[in-house]
Amino acid sequence: MTGKDYHPAETNGYTRSDHEAGSHHTKELKRKKRMKILLYVVIFAVFQTAVVTLFALTIMKFRTPKFRVTSAGIETLNSSTSSFNATMGVELSVKNTNFGHFRYRDTTIDFYHGEIMVGQASVPRGRAKWRSTRRFDVIVDLSANNIASNSQLANDIRDGVLPLRAQSRVRGRITIMFIMKKNKSANLNCNMMLLTQTRQIQNLVCN
Secondary structure (H helix, E strand, C coil): CCCCCCCCCCCCCCHHHHHHHHHHHHHHHHHHHHHHHHHHHHHHHHHHHHHHHHHHHCCCCCCCCEEEEEEEEEEEEEECCCEEEEEEEEEEEEEECCCCEEEECCEEEEEEECCEEEEEEEECCEEECCCEEEEEEEEEEEEEECHHHCHHHHHHHHHCEEEEEEEEEEEEEEEECCCEEEEEEEEEEEEEEEECCCCEEEEEEEC
């Protein structure tokens, strides 16, 4: 050995603390990255839930179709003190607001004066496409005999204003996306006034 003493190289007192700071910074970056990914997952999950909920409440929801008398007109009319006969052309509509077609069976539509049925017509089966209205015409034969025995009918014919009520129910099935099916029925309940002098239908109102 030489006479000179050996002194080891001095180490930087900040080396270890710098390493720890760098490690802490790396962990902090990883934590922020995980939080960002978690935030994206939560946002995506909320978005998906909103889309599914909206889809279920709109497109996948089954709605009851509407069955209505949209217009009516008298083609022939004959009345006397003892009888009443008329031919009426009626336009009917089936409004389907579903995102799938509505296929309905054939039925009948009945016409009443008070509680007495004075006419009936057949409604053929058909199909209303998705979010559309199907319109079609039927011919109704209205008749009443022995009017003298019905004072209200006799008075209405004499006054020239005959109140009529149309009632029916159409039954069918709604099919959405070819896989979801549900039976639905639509009621028809319409009131109108037949003016015998002018042969017109007025005040047509459907509930």
